[in-house]
Amino acid sequence: MRPLRLMFEGFGSYRDETDVALHDVDFFVLTGPTGAGKSTVIDALCFALYGTVPRWGKKDAIRNALAPSVNEGRVCLVFEAAGGRYAAVRLLRRTAQGNVQTKEARLDRLDDSVPPDADLTKILENPVASVAEGDKMTGAVAELLGIGYEQFTQCVVLPQGRFAEFLQAKPSDRQDLLIQLLAYAVYEDVGQRARERAKVAKGRLDMIEKRRNELGTVTDDVVAAAGKRVTDLAALVPAVDEAVEKMAQVRTRWAEANATTKTAREQLADLAALRRPGDVVDLATRLADADEQITRRAAEKAEAEEAEAKAEAARADLPEHAELSRWRDAHTRLATLTPRLERLRAAATDAEAAEQAAGAGLATAEQALADAEAAQTAADRAHRAVALAADLAEGEPCPVCRQQVHDLPHHAVPADLDAARTAVKTAKSQVTAARKAHADAARSAATARAEVEGGQRQSDELAAELRAAPPLAEVEAALEKREAADAAVERARTRARAARRAVDDAQKERTALGAEEQRAWATLRAGRDRFVALGVPPVDGTDLAAAWQALLAWATAQRDELTARVDDLDRTERELAAEGTAARTALAALLSEHDVPLPERAKPDVVLGTALEGARRDHAALVETRSRSSALVAELEQAREEHRVAHLLGQLLKSTGFEAWLCAEALESLVTEASEILMQLSGGQYELHRDARNDLVVLDHNDAGTTRPVNTLSGGETFQASLALALALSHQVVGLSGGKRDLSSMFLDEGFGTLDESTLDTVAATLERLASETERMVGIVTHVPALAERVPVQFAVTRDGASSRLRRVEV
Template sequence: MRPLRLFLDGFGSYREATDLDFTDVDFFALVGPTGSGKSTVIDALCFALYGTVPRWGKENVIAHALAPSANACRVALVFEAANARYAAVRLLTRDARGKVHTREARLDRLDRGVSPDGDLNAVLEASVEQIAEGADRVTAAVKDLLGLSYEHFTQCVLLPQGRFAEFLQAKPGERQDLLVQLLAYGVYEQVGQRARQRAQLATASRTILQAQRDELAGATKEAEDEARARVDELGQLMTSVTTQLDGLDAARTGAAQTAAAANENRAAAAQLAQVAIPDGVTDLAARIAAEDMKVATARSARHLTEVAEDEARVVRGSLGDSERYERWRSAYSACADTQQTLTHQNAALERLRAAQAEAHLRLEAAEAAVETASADETTARAAHAAAAIAATLHLGDNCPVCQQQVQALPHHEPATDLEQATAALTAARQQCKKAAAIAHVSAAKVAGAQRDVETTEALLLQHTASLDGAPSRADVEAALAAIMAADHAVTDAAEQARRARAAVSAAETARAALDAAEQQARRTLGATRDALSALTPPPLTGNHLAEDWNTLLTWAQRQNAACAAAQPSLDQAAANARAKVGSILDIVHTLLAEHGLEDIPDADVAPVALAGHQAHADAALNKIRTDRERASALDKQLAACADEIAVATTLGDLLRATQFERWLCGEALDSLVTEASTTLMELSGGQYELDRTSRNEFAVIDYNDAGTRRPVHTLSGGETFQASLALALALSRQVVGLSAGMRALDSMFLDEGFGTLDENTLDTVAHTLERLAADKDRMVGVVTHVPALAERVPVQFVVSRDATTSRVRKMPT
């Protein structure tokens, strides 16, 4: 797995979108202050693939992925593996209750024709196949694709901070599981499983073949000889039966002929005995003559009624169309009705006009009363005002009205009551308003009545105009009465004619029935004679029905007597012929019974049945021969199955043993330890060499302590880092060879741990990492605070952090 692009948005401290391009990078370092977000980059790479991060402590704790203030995060990793390009994308969201969910997770295979360092969206959209969708399915697909579980990935590809020593200090069983998966040693277990499956399948096949062979136990040479003898026996029987049946056909033909002659004579006698003259044939001519007279009388009466109907229609036609007279009658009625309406409307108009005049007089009187009351109110108001002013005057003062000095006080009589005058004026005005309303309503009624009169007068003029040139009303009524009488006459005449035609139809039907009876009698005579045509009946005249029937009956009676006389001799000849046929059949049945073929009861089908038995016998013989050949082939197959079972069982048992897998892992560990020891000697300045115990546990040989063997857990932190790094580097370099090319660790990521190294060791580590990165196009990434190491790395990703987000800047050294 080699990363090409890594995109973070809202992941951890990266609250803003960050895009890291690794397309042209083989060896890089993530540098920056503590807490700036360096390890978070490695976390994001791991999260995109497996959906979890080692630093979170537990798998599937995805809540740590989101920045505290973020409600969503997105991580996308574009990488290459097994000569193909893929994209792993995971999107998380935070719900209203603060719980984090995986909203989207997918793994796609991408088009390698799209440049990986171009627009990221274009790279991600260049999907040619969706490998998996959903968080768990994507993790499982990544595991299958890389051949590494999450635990194994964090032990040999991603060495997270504080977990360098996991592979070094792992239990032998756990380390063996990793090597089996990493180095594809599981293929031997698969081979063992396939071998055991082959043994099971071969055993099942042997069981089936043996069952088939058991079914062929009767396929022996003796059975074949017996079947061949049966075939020959049936062939001889076929010859004998055929000889007998050759005479059976002639005998049956004679028996059929004599039986047919006897049956024909018997049938002829029965047919002749049934000849009889039908009822009613004798008086049929007299009935036909009577019906002909009825038909003639009915036709004469029909003619008279049809003439009367035609005359009535002529009279009706001369009177003309009744519709015009009906219009005139309606117009006369409308004029009379309209004139009557107009008379009533004029009378009503006169009454309304009189009421209008009376209302007008009352309105004039009310208006005069208002004027009088208004003058009285004005006078009372002035007197009341003068008295009020006079009461305020003093001698020598100026008058407020004339502005002259008051020489003497005026004397005023008590003023008329002003309130009474005002009330009178108000009452007069109300009466006037009522009178005006009544006058207005009266005038409106008169106007409406006037319009009604004018409308009716216009309608009367229309009706009168429609009678222009019309006869008098009495003439119109007389013409309509005459037309009605003529219509009744036509209806009566048509009814008489209809009845006469019905009478003719009934008479003709009765006559036709007699025709039908006559024709039926002649057809019956012809059918009876035709049925006897084989007996040569006498010819008929065809003119007299009764005479022809008597001629045929007399001849049938004579012929019936002759048939009765010949019947006994014909029956005896038929019985003799049947006895000859029975004798031949008895011989055939005896032959069949002698050969065990009583199941063939009918001699007619004996040849066919014998042919069937012969076919069955031939088939049985052929089956025995085929079964013998098949039994021989099954014996060979059973022998081959036995050999395959033995080989597959032995191979399966050998590969089932855990010692084989342990031996493979031991050989791999020896190779790894050899190379790791060389690296560890360089890193430790010649102090330590890595070794493996007989139980596949790691130990170090301390040459500063007289070559003492020490368990790896007794090493200090820095020493443990050196040993773990040496082992990880060896594993990364040798995985292709140890797995026979089935696995490749194209990337290695180291998170911290370099601060404990001295200057010389650090130089050795840097040199070793450079060689590793240059070997077979492998990517190596380190997270470090050590400037001396960072300066040796060709590409640096400088990580910084402000109050808002972490940022990454790519720069070469």
């Protein structure tokens, strides 16, 4: 796994988006003051892959992932692994209750053609494939890298406080890590496949032995006997073919005789079965009766239709029923309307008189009003001062002298002026009442006149309608006569329809008998046509019974002649059958001499051909069996060897001792290289060894080669030993895993300040060599300026109170 880009936002102490480009970096250092956020960068890388960080303690404790007062955060790592480019993305969200949850987690395969220094959005868009999402992502990362979270934090990311875990681990824990790193599953897979192959080989071995036992032993004598039988049967073919041809000739002659006999017997049976239908005699009588019935029904129909025509002619001279009914209704309505019209005229005269009286009353009231208003005008003129005083107001100018009015004058209203005003009011009320009475009388008179006009209009219309009509008594008499004529016509029509239906029924019955007659003649002709081959005479005449009698007489004579002919045909057929049976018996005896049975209805040449083909197959099978038996012996030996090798390999790889041996060899190789590195780091003081229980110990050359447990080392010494072991593990993991683990990155987050200047120089040189010679990315976190200055790429980390910030510094 080699990181290319690392982006995080709202993660840890980083509130703002931070993009770390690592695609062109082999050796880098993170520097900055304590608490600035250097280790958070390594945490982000680990969290993007596995969803947790060693410093948080529990694997599922992600509440520290979000920066303070930030509700959402994200981490994205673009990296190369297993020959491809991938992106691990995790999004975080703070809930309303303050809990932190993973909103999204996904692992995508990316397009390798996009440059790693391109915009991160372009790199992430349009992934080639989605590898895993949600809870399945962490497992997919472990499968892709070949190691899980525990192994990743011991050989790729060495976090603060856990640097010495692999050094001080129990032998069993250290072996578990080595099993993961060594891809021991490959050996388990090989062992499983070997055991499966052994099982398959055993099955194949059993099958070959079974087949060999089933084949049995085939000797040369058996093969020779089978060959001789093929020769003998082949020699019989010409004789059998000749006999079969002769039998075929006899069979053809017998088949012809049999067919002729069969035809003669069928003709004889048909002649014996020829019968005249029982209803032939009765059919003529029924036909005559049907014709007579048609004649009688036709006469009745003509009589009924004549009566119908007479009834319609008698009615034709009478007026139409609808016209008579209309005249009668008009007479009745006019008789009712005449007295009513008289009453309407009288009412209209009364209404007009009332209207004239109301008009006279209105004129009188209007004259009285005019007189009262004239009297009031005279009184007002006589008493103008009173009228003028009534209109004055204090402070307003007088309309006569234009002087301002200070005191209102008081004038009593004279009695005659008051009476004149009262008389005007009374006259106006009387005029209003008279006008209403006159309007009501005018409406009543108009309504009465309209009713009279409507009644008169109806009377005129009825009179016009009856102008050409006879009197009512004549209309009623004519209407009664018309109704009687209509009834007579309907009765005549009903009788005529019944007569016509009777004629139709008689004709249908005659037609049905005609069809029956045609069928009878067709039956006669069909019976006659069956004997055309025997020379039957044609059917003549129109007498069906006579025609049948002639056909039956001919059939009787023909039957006697055909009976004698059938006897001769039977004798010839029996002679040919006996000849064929003798020939088949002789051929069956010939085949039986060579053990070839001849079934009753089987063809001898086919039976011989089948037997010959079977003999050839048997001979070829025996030859093949003898050859296969020899081949199975060699195949059996090869199967035994395959089973032995696969079984032995499966049992060896199944043993737990192989796992322990493999881990011991790997640990020995790691300890040897780590010891060399430790000698360099410690100035030749310490060597690293493993004891009989696979515990790691150090050999102290400054103390006369004393062996010490690794947990007795000081902090600086422990760091040197752990670093030596980590460097050796990082260097050898590819070779030890057979190429299954390619951990091409290492990140060290540890206090290098415990090292003296000489050791620090050695450590720096070792890390430089690891990065340059192995093409492995090495990243370190340190506060030591002397070490940071030697690293070609530095990332300076600062914190301004609100957020941590990262800046790349080229040295």
